Amino acid sequence: MSGLLALLDDVAAIAKVAATSVDDIAAAASKAGGKTAGVIIDDAAVTPKYVHGFAPARELPIIWKIARGSFFNKLVILLPAAMLLSNFAPWLITPLLMMGGSYLCFEGAEKIFHALFPHGDKHIEQDMSVQDPGHLEQQKVSGAIKTDFILSAEIMTIALSAIPEGALWLEAAALGLVGIVVTMAIYGSVALIVKMDDVGLYVAQNARTGFGQGFGRGLVKFMPVLMRILSIVGTAAMLWVGGSIMIHGLHELGMHHPYADIHDIAVAIGHSVSENARGAVEWSVTALADGILGLAYGFVLIPIATRVIGPLFKALSGKKAAH
Numbered sequence: 609m610s611g612l613l614a615l616l617d618d619v620a621a622i623a624k625v626a627a628t629s630v631d632d633i634a635a636a637a638s639k640a641g642g643k644t645a646g647v648i649i650d651d652a653a654v655t656p657k658y659v660h661g662f663a664p665a666r667e668l669p670i671i672w673k674i675a676r677g678s679f680f681n682k683l684v685i686l687l688p689a690a691m692l693l694s695n696f697a698p699w700l701i702t703p704l705l706m707m708g709g710s711y712l713c714f715e716g717a718e719k720i721f722h723a724l725f726p727h728g729d730k731h732i733e734q735d736m737s738v739q740d741p742g743h744l745e746q747q748k749v750s751g752a753i754k755t756d757f758i759l760s761a762e763i764m765t766i767a768l769s770a771i772p773e774g775a776l777w778l779e780a781a782a783l784g785l786v787g788i789v790v791t792m793a794i795y796g797s798v799a800l801i802v803k804m805d806d807v808g809l810y811v812a813q814n815a816r817t818g819f820g821q822g823f824g825r826g827l828v829k830f831m832p833v834l835m836r837i838l839s840i841v842g843t844a845a846m847l848w849v850g851g852s853i854m855i856h857g858l859h860e861l862g863m864h865h866p867y868a869d870i871h872d873i874a875v876a877i878g879h880s881v882s883e884n885a886r887g888a889v890e891w892s893v894t895a896l897a898d899g900i901l902g903l904a905y906g907f908v909l910i911p912i913a914t915r916v917i918g919p920l921f922k923a924l925s926g927k928k929a930a931h
Contacts, residue, residue, distance in 0.1 A: 664803075664806055666745065667802050667803065668799060668802075668803070670745060670748065670749060671795055671798055671799050671802065672795075673749045674749055674752045674753060674756065674795065675791060675795035677749070677752070677753035677756060678753070678756045678760060678791045678794070678795065679787075679788070679791055681753070681756055681757045681760045681761075682760045682763075682764060682787035682788075682790075682791060683784060683787055683788070685757075686757075686760055686761055686764045686787070687764065687780065687783055687784055687787060690764050690765065690768045690783060691776065691779065691780055691783075693768070694768055694779060695776065701765065701768065701769055702769075702857050702860045702861065703857075704765055705762075705765050705766065705769060705853050705857055706853060706854055706857040706858075708758075708761060708762035708765055708766075708850075708853065709762075709849070709850045709851070709852075709853030709854045709857065709902075710850070710854065710905070710909060711758060711762070711850070712762065712846045712847070712849055712850030712853070712902070713846070713847060713850035713851060713854065713902045713903070713905045713906035713909060714906050714909040714910065714913055715846055715850075715906075716843050716844075716846035716847040716850060716902065716903065716906055717847070717902075717903055717905075717906025717907045717909065717910060718906070718910055719839075719843045719846075720843065720903065721907070721910060760787075763786075763787075763790055764783065764786070764787060766849075766853075767782075767783055767786045767787075768783060771783060801831075801834070801835075801838075804827060804831055804834075805827070805828050805831040807824075807827065808823075808824045808825070808826070808827030808828040808830075808831070809824065809828055810824070811823060811824030811827065812824030812825045812827075812828065844899060846902075847898075847899040847902040847903050847906065848895050848898050848899040848902065849902075850902045850905075850906070851897075851898035851899055851900070851901045851902025851903070851905065852894075852895075852898040852902070854901070854902065854905060855867050855870065855898060855901065866897075866901065870893075870894055870897045870898070871894070873893060873897070874889075874890040874891075874893040874894045874897070875890060877889060877890070877893050878890035878893070
């Protein structure tokens with residue numbers, strides 16, 4: 609998150625030359641960007657899987673195709689929709705946030721359920737059966753852009769809820785800045801991650817010292833570990849953000865439990881430690897409680913999503929449900 613905020617500050621510094629009011633835009637964008645950190649982590653953790661199995665020469669072009677789709681999702685589709693919501697139906701923002709929070713809780717819980725009870729995925733098996741690499745690449749890119757749309761919608765909605773009310777153009781500029789910087793941060797990070805093993809292999813083969821060669825080999829071996837760490841962090845972030853959205857959403861709609869209960873528990877535990885550590889402890893307790901409730905809610909959603917919503921969507925879209 610600190611890297612993203614630093615990047616936002618750099619963009620704000622450049623833009624300041626162009627407009628005297630850009631400080632307001634940068635401040636709003638920085639605040640909104642920080643709110644989306646959990647979804648950003650998950651997006652960066654999920655995306656590398658879409659280039660898995662392709663030749664190294666195709667990895668960066670595939671990432672660029674997905675990034676272009678992400679820019680289109682955020683700036684052409686979601687930004688105007690968010691502005692319409694903000695100005696004509698602001699009461700819809702909280703329910704839409706909660707829908708996105710439900711998705712995050714479901715995805716996080718489903719990942720944990722899959723890890724605890726491994727099972728086959730028919731979509732992956734169908735992908736593996738595709739023989740034409742060009743067709744497979746097109747399918748992967750299309751699937752990644754669809755997934756990005758869902759995560760981008762959540763990012764933009766969270767950002768919109770965090771941007772202070774102001775002139776329409778100011779809100780649009782701040783939201784557009786968030787969309788641009790977040791997309792650059794996500795897919796720039798993804799590009800570095802997926803090419804890091806190639807960098808390690810090059811260093812291992814071309815370094816003139818034993819230390820350099822060992823460093824290259826270590827980098828290659830470390831990348832699978834890094835991917836697992838990112839997956840774990842991304843799942844935790846999904847549950848934390850999703851649970852937090854649901855709890856705050858209920859609070860906004862007048863249902864003050866469990867928001868008030870978590871707050872009281874966090875404050876009570878915070879007062880048991882020194883004043884310097886109190887803020888960090890209260891935040892940690894709140895995040896943990898949000899994540900636990902997000903996980904529990906996600907487990908409830910799994911049978912609903914897989915046995916009710918999924919088949920219903922396929923029936924409405926004219927697709928045959930998988931057996």
